[in-house]
Amino acid sequence: MSEASASPVFDRAAIAGVGLIGGSVALGLRQRLLARxxxxxxxxxxxxxxxxxxxxVDExxxxxxxxxxxxxxxxxxxxxxxxxxxxxxxxxxxxxxxLVTDVGSVKAGIAAELEALGVRGFVPGHPMxxxxxxxxxxxxxxLLENAVWVLTPTDHTPLTALSRARALVEGLGAAPVVMPPDAHDALVATVSHLPYLVSLALTHMVARDERxxxxxxxxxxxxxxxxxxxxRMSRDMVVENRAALRDALARFRRQLERLEADLEQPGELLMAASEGKRTRDSLPVVRRSLLPPKHDLVVAVPDKPNQIGVVTQALGAAGLNIKDIEVLAIREEGGALRLGLxxxxxxxRAAALLRAAGFEVRGRG
Incomplete structure (x- = not known):
């Protein structure tokens, strides 16, 4: 089977900024056969x-x-x-x-910038x-698997671009959540940027007293x-979102003042502690770092009858046990399977066997 026998979602993808997140997106595109x-x-x-x-990257x-x-x-x-x-x-x-998207943690500013530049296919995004x-x-x-990935279209975002962005996020194994840019910035001010400032304040207290x-x-x-x-990156993040962060800081100060007052009322403090425990225990946990090692193989398959059967029977005949199977994409020209070994x-062994049979494969052992 030639490389052209399967049809990726994207032909040529450009990752502008090949750091931790950009590099992870690039690897996801390649490993999941989403980009040629x-x-x-x-x-x-x-x-x-x-x-x-x-x-x-390829280039x-x-x-x-x-x-x-x-x-x-x-x-x-x-x-x-x-x-x-x-x-x-x-x-x-x-x-x-x-399709143009970004991975920045503040959305209103970059959304306005791309609209001013006349980039029609832009969908602001933020992988959490x-x-x-x-x-x-x-x-x-x-790094991106099971992560919430917020997409923040504006009033001018084409629906086709949003649909393609959702397909990209889902293809990378993340969960898309759609909301307006301003709503996103207000929420991350509380759950992401405020905790950063709190962390700084606490570490500064320790730094000033070695005991x-x-x-x-x-x-x-x-x-x-x-x-x-x-x-530097953390500084830029909170400064870019400073208006929403000031509101979050004001609400946080009120919470601290309330807890300070509750120190004189043990019953109220117990209620506050119970509410805190209930809330903390109900938060979803994405255990990416605690998951057992994955031994995955992604196989590109042509649009022909019984291709899944051909793959699974070949591995079974070789004594290879498939523990998990996922259809990553099906299109007119073909699709891709993820096999968990x-x-x-x-x-x-599976990669060598399937390559010899004419399949394009990419593995992660």
């Missing part, structure tokens, strides 16, 4: 060399140009302070039919995923985890 060709664009030649060496580019006109997907994955300048640099080269360890060396497709650091155990480390993020060695 993935191009990495970054201001840093060193980052691009690393991304290419790690197999994160690298260091400046905007005609190569962008052939891309039907463009993902802006730069830090918040660089998103608008990046958009302005790329806009003249974008194909009118391209990340790590304290940045850079393309820590990128992995699993406190002797007693700062696991609970304190868990509470202040987000303070370990990249200082028992070990990295099984992935290697």
């Amino acid at each position: 060709h993935v191009i990495g664009y970054d201001a840093s030649v060193e980052v691009l060399r690393e991304a290419e060496a790690l197999g994160v 690298v580019q260091t400046s905007p140009g005609e190569w962008l006109r052939g891309c039907d997907l463009v993902v802006l994955a730069a830090p918040m302070s660089a998103l608008a300048p990046l958009a302005r640099a790329l806009a003249p080269w974008l194909s009118p039919g391209a 995923a990340g790590s304290e360890r940045g850079g393309v060396t820590h990128a992995h497709a699993g 406190l650091s002797l007693l700062a155990a696991g609970g304190f480390r868990d509470l202040t985890r987000v303070a370990s993020g990249d200082p 028992e070990s990295a060695e099984d992935v290697r």
Whole structure:
């Protein structure tokens, strides 16, 4: 089977900013056979060399140009302070039919910027995923799996672009949630940006009294985890959302004042503690870091009868046990299957067997 026998969702995808999130998107596109060709664009030649060496992208580019006109997907994955300048640099080269999205944590500003630039196919996005360890060396497709990915269309976003963005998010294994940009920014001010400032305040208290650091155990480390993020990127994030964050800070101060008053009323404090426990215990937990290792193989299949049977029977005859199977995409020209196997060695054996049978495969052992 030739590589052209399956039809990815996108032909050529450009990832503008190949860091932790951009690199993870690129790997997801490649591993799940969502894009035929993935191009990495970054201001840093060193980052691009690393991304290419790690197999994160198929091609690298260091400046905007005609190569962008052939891309039907463009993902802006730069830090918040660089998103608008990046958009302005790329806009003249974008194909009118391209889906353009971003991964920034604040949406109103970049939504307005792309509308002003006349980019019709832009759908602002924010994958609620990340790590304290940045850079393309820590990128992995699993970072996006099961994550909430907020899409924030404006009144001018074409419905076809939104539909394609949802397909992209779902194809990467994430869960799309749609809301207006301003609503998103108000919500993340409370659940993301406010906790960062609280973490800073607590760590500053410890820094100014070395006795406190002797007693700062696991609970304190868990509470202040987000303070370990990249200082410049975190600064840019909260500054960009400062209006909504000021409102969240005002509400937080009122909560602290209420709890301070409850110190004189143990019954009220117990009620507050019980409400806090109920709320905390009801929060959904995405255990990406605690999941057992995945041994997956993605197989591109042509649009012919019984192709799933051909694949499964071939592996069964070789004594390979398929523990999980998922249809990732079905299109007129073909589709893709994700097969969950028992070990990295099984992935290697299955990949060799199916390649010999003419299938295109990509594995993660």
